Amino acid sequence: MRGRGTVFLGFVSAMMLDARHGLAQAPANWQTSFGVSASETKERIVALHDHILLIGVCIVALVAMLIGFALLRFRASRHPTASKVTRMPWLEFGWTIAPVLVLGAIAAPSLQLLAYESDIPDAQLTIKASGHQWFWRYSYPDNGGFAYDSIMLPPASVPAGEPRLLAVDNRMVVPVGAVVHIQVTSSDVVHSFFMPALGLQIYAMPGRLNETWTRVEKPGVYYGQCNQICGLNHSFMPIAIEAMAQPDFDAWVRDAATRYPVVSAATISAQVAK
């Protein structure tokens, strides 16, 4: 009993930890959910998951019931002579058409979601994220073209309340509620820009410009990681996005434009081509 109680307490504390870390918009130990949803894309991804899970649960329940029914109804004591039926056209038609309908019910919302994700609405802002071994560089071509590096903080200098191995020195900053067009590329090997709270994942390929978009609905700091193995320090190039109200963002841009150097398109192309 004591063992079971300990396991239960462990589970409860893991759930509490989950809730506490949920506020930091970062993954937590023992997390079992998808975590925070801070964009409509993420909400749609979770809804699609729930939809497919529900279909899966219904299929498992139906198959379990059919097996149970067959075991009881056609048991040897009740049916000493086995059935010799080999053809039953209506049944064969049924079990062919049913999976088609189920696959259709999964495919339709999946394709709808893919279209929603890939159709970039008119953006108020473009940010370019460039993967490097092993950090990210963000540039703001619409705001004068300043660019800066975003490097993971060493564990010893992570401020209280920020997650170890996810906190960075300079975050990507976006305004809440604005459609942000994100261009993603790499200067060396393939990286991947992965931000779970926003439902974003896109490869950063050298010599190629991939693009995606997001609209962050809630202010806060969101954490993600490079999730394409890219070498020795792959685990140490996190992504931190800070979403703030438009006036705060405008003030940040004014400050950032004086602090960070302007990187011309030619310089970026030269880096990408390297």
Ligand SMILES: [Cu+2]
């Ligand atoms: Cu990487």
